Amino acid sequence: MGGRKFEIKRIENDTNRQVTYSKRRGGIMKKAWELNVLCDAQVSLIVFSSTGKFHEYVSPSTTTKKIFDRYQQTAGVNLWQSHYEKMQERLNKLKQINNNLRKEIRQRTGEHDLDDLSIEELRDLEQNMDNSLKIVRDQKYHRIQTQTDTHKKKLRNSEEANRNLLYQFEGRDEDLGYGLVDHEGHHESELREANAGSHSFAFHLHPIQPNLQEGRIYGFHDLRLP
Template sequence: MGRGKIAIKRIENTSNRQVTFSKRRGGLLKKAHELAVLTDARIGLIVFSASGKLYQYQSPGSSMEEIIDRFLIAENIQFENRNIHQQLHCEITKIRHETDRLQLNLKQITGEDLTGLTVNDLNQLEEQLEFSVGKVRTRKNELLNQQLENLHRKVMFEHQVMMEQQHEIEEQKEREIREMGFLEPFGQILDDSRSLLHLGPEIHPFQLQPIQPNLQEAELHGHRRQLW
């Protein structure tokens, strides 16, 4: 019983498709090698799998670059490839000239190479430098103002934090005074102590009288003086 024909179409099952690729790839490389050895043919084979992996074969004694060059010559593609090289050369030359011009302008701005400039060129260069300096100063002033504003905000924030800490300390002291047994706030106690120092006569009705001299002792002293 012979083998059935396999329909040439994409295999939907992923595993079967991978197995088929591995088997057919091996057979293709084997046939290419047999053909190159038996007939002395120059063969270059390039295969990319569905995942992007590269498989290649070139005839013994040959390289893939040599085979590709022969293919380009045989298909008359070398002419188009030469045009591509010319375009690339033109682009490289253009970029090189532009780079040289920019380097020369940079040297002129820094004052290193001014020999080829006329008076008008020097005036334009001076105006350009003054304009650039003005932009630099404007940017510098913006940064300085921003730093001053940030510093002012920092000082205000630190002052606010200090005031809050001081307020917390005062509240803590007042709580400690209350916990020690005082019923009234410490400030009220000080006010009461100050009010006691200003009490009038109605609070203290007893007043000290000046000491009067003893009249009898004064008369006795007078008689003694007369007797003597």
């Protein structure tokens, strides 16, 4: 009994279609390999799935390009002519775009290509340049404002740090005792630490002497460590 026949048509179910593709792709790849080995034939097989996946089998002794070149020579056709023409057309369009851009640059700099412009074209060029200048000026002002704000922020941070240091020193001074004593008719300031258990330091400061000779007479008390 023969196998069950079924109609050859597109499989609508995605899963069944993918399973069938994988099985039959493997089968045709095997047939291509058998044809190459058994008959010493040069085979190039290219398969694209519906999802765009690419599969290829080429005889080990050749390449797909060599087979295409041999096919062109045998059949008398040029497989690359249409592709070359499309590439050439694309290249010409890019050259035209490049020439137009270069011409626009020369017009904006006022160097060349202004004599052939009409009044309307010159007016449009002027308007475009004014718009460009406004954009550049706005960007410049924005950059200046940003840098100014940054410097102001850094300055505020520095001032805040200075105030904190000042508060710390003032808090430390509040822990120290101050006293004014009168010694031999001269006003002197004596600074003592509040903590009696620590070493004490005394500084005696005389008023500014009227001259160098009097300074030698009065003299200055040295720093004393008890």
